[in-house]
Amino acid sequence: MNFTFAHNNLNVYDLDKSLEFYKEALGLTVTRTKDADDGSFTLVYLGDGTTPHLLELTWLRDMDRPYNLGDNEIHLAFEVDDFDAAYAKHKEMGCICFENPKMGIYFISDPDxxxxxxxxxxx
Structure with missing residues (x-):
């Protein structure tokens, strides 16, 4: 029996805002979408164009408030070929939320x- 990764999911409050962020900040593009027949949810799968891994953004029609992420002790990681250019872009976007220069990494925060x-x- 073999298990392989299919995708990661993040629930988002404002789908359009999230799609814009992931496109601008990380260059992710929509690979497919699925809408519930009753309009209660939309799933949007984003890809990086290089790896098979997908990020699924889930929008729920009846969610009436931003998500409570608790301590937010989970994250997704992205490798970038031009770290300095990525850092400058994210600094300009104002989305850097934590830096660890000693480890040579930083974190950005999405709209949610x-x-x-x-x-x-x-x-």
Whole structure:
């Protein structure tokens, strides 16, 4: 029996705002969508165009408030080939929420407050 990753999911409050953020901040693009027949939810799958891994954004029609992320001790990590350029872009966007220069990494926060780790590509 073998298990392989299919996708990660994040629930989002404002789908359009989240799609704009993930496109601008990380270059992720929509690979497919699914709408519930009754309009109660929308699933949008985002890909990086390189790896098979997908990020599923779930929008729930009846969610009437931003999500409570608790201590938010989970995150997704993204490797980037030009760390300095990515850092400058994210600094300009104002989405850097934590930096750890000693480890050579930083985190950005999406519109819902999810943290995304940015790490330099391994050589």
């Amino acid at each position: 407050g999810y943290w995304l780790e940015i790490v330099p590509a391994k050589n």
